[in-house]
Amino acid sequence: MRISKLLKENDYSISFEVFPPKPGASFDSVMECTSSLAALKPDFCSVTYGASGNTAGNTVKVVKYVQDELGMTPLAHLTCVQSSKEDIDKVLAELKDAGIVNIMALRGDLPKDIEDLKTDFKYASELIEYIKSKGDFCIGGACYPEGHPESPDKQSDLENLKRKAEAGAEFLTTQMFFDNSIFYNFMYRVRDIGIEVPIVPGIMPLTSSQQISRIKELSGANLPPTLLAMADKFRNNPEAMKQAGIVFASLQVLDLISNGIRAFHIYTMNKAEIYEGIYENVRSAIGR
Numbered sequence: 006m007r008i009s010k011l012l013k014e015n016d017y018s019i020s021f022e023v024f025p026p027k028p029g030a031s032f033d034s035v036m037e038c039t040s041s042l043a044a045l046k047p048d049f050c051s052v053t054y055g056a057s058g059n060t061a062g063n064t065v066k067v068v069k070y071v072q073d074e075l076g077m078t079p080l081a082h083l084t085c086v087q088s089s090k091e092d093i094d095k096v097l098a099e100l101k102d103a104g105i106v107n108i109m110a111l112r113g114d115l116p117k118d119i120e121d122l123k124t125d126f127k128y129a130s131e132l133i134e135y136i137k138s139k140g141d142f143c144i145g146g147a148c149y150p151e152g153h154p155e156s157p158d159k160q161s162d163l164e165n166l167k168r169k170a171e172a173g174a175e176f177l178t179t180q181m182f183f184d185n186s187i188f189y190n191f192m193y194r195v196r197d198i199g200i201e202v203p204i205v206p207g208i209m210p211l212t213s214s215q216q217i218s219r220i221k222e223l224s225g226a227n228l229p230p231t232l233l234a235m236a237d238k239f240r241n242n243p244e245a246m247k248q249a250g251i252v253f254a255s256l257q258v259l260d261l262i263s264n265g266i267r268a269f270h271i272y273t274m275n276k277a278e279i280y281e282g283i284y285e286n287v288r289s290a291i292g293r
């Protein structure tokens with residue numbers, strides 16, 4: 006099913022993200038995670054794509070498994086930063102042959118060694134336009150409530166986001182955020198600039214103190230004092246931190262529901278029990 010259609014028609018939509026193995030690594034963790042979560046009937050399951058393109062085959066293999074073996078709607082991520090048109094054509098042909106219609110079109114992070122960069126696509130909006138010309142795909146794009154790290158300011162980032170919707174993105178999924186007021190503020194600005202497609206909040210459960218330190222260091226995301234206090238208190242109690250992370254993410258979802266939001270995408274890091282914990286805490290609120 007097209008994700009844009011289910012986002013419009015379903016009262017609520019809940020979905021999750023997994024990542025495929027690196028080349029040569031085992032598929033066990035992603036297969037186990039997706040197959041146990043299929044029982045909870047998520048609305049769709051997204052599968053990430055390595056920006057270097059070297060896990061392309063693995064992304065396609067996992068989305069096929071999700072669709073054909075588990076009967077879930079898959080969303081295949083696709084990045085363009087290190088790809089030529091021929092590379093993209095090859096993946097699109099494989100997805101089309103497999104009957105995959107939903108694609109999350111991304112630029113990918115710029116590699117450190119800029120000299121090697123292929124130049125067929127500079128921005129995700131160009132990839133979106135290209136995919137659109139290649140078939141009747143339902144295309145999603147990424148958005149950043151706290152602004153993309155490379156952007157000089159939030160307004161220009163928003164203007165660039167509008168280009169993605171104009172190029173044909175039918176829905177947008179957000180980068181992780183931990184303070185819902187940032188998301189609400191973003192939603193006002195998105196609608197104000199004239200972007201009308203559905204926006205799906207991406208929720209990242211922070212379930213270990215190390216993960217929280219890493220996020221703080223790398224992404225610059227705003228981390229609320231509650232989360233920081235929990236990371237500090239449960240530094241040496243991983244089980245308590247895991248529970249706390251699940252509860253914090255569940256509260257984020259419940260607050261979003263209370264404020265009229267109807268779609269949620271959970272970043273699982275291939276750990277089924279994290280999605281299961283959140284799902285259990287919010288299922289009555291979404292009528293399941």
Ligand code: FAD
Nearest residue numbers: 053054056082111112113114128129147153156162165180
């Ligand atoms: P773009 O939309 O191209 O934006 C990148 C930057 O360029 C922004 O600062 C933007 O403001 C600016 N820009 C855009 N258009 C223009 C223009 N015309 N002129 C000037 N500036 C412009 N990465 C992976 O490698 N694999 C994944 O599977 C993956 N999945 C993701 C899923 C989600 C929901 C999110 C939020 C991110 C994901 N990422 C993934 C990370 C993403 O690839 C990086 O954040 C990357 O740096 C930007 O990708 P983008 O598609 O948002 O790029």
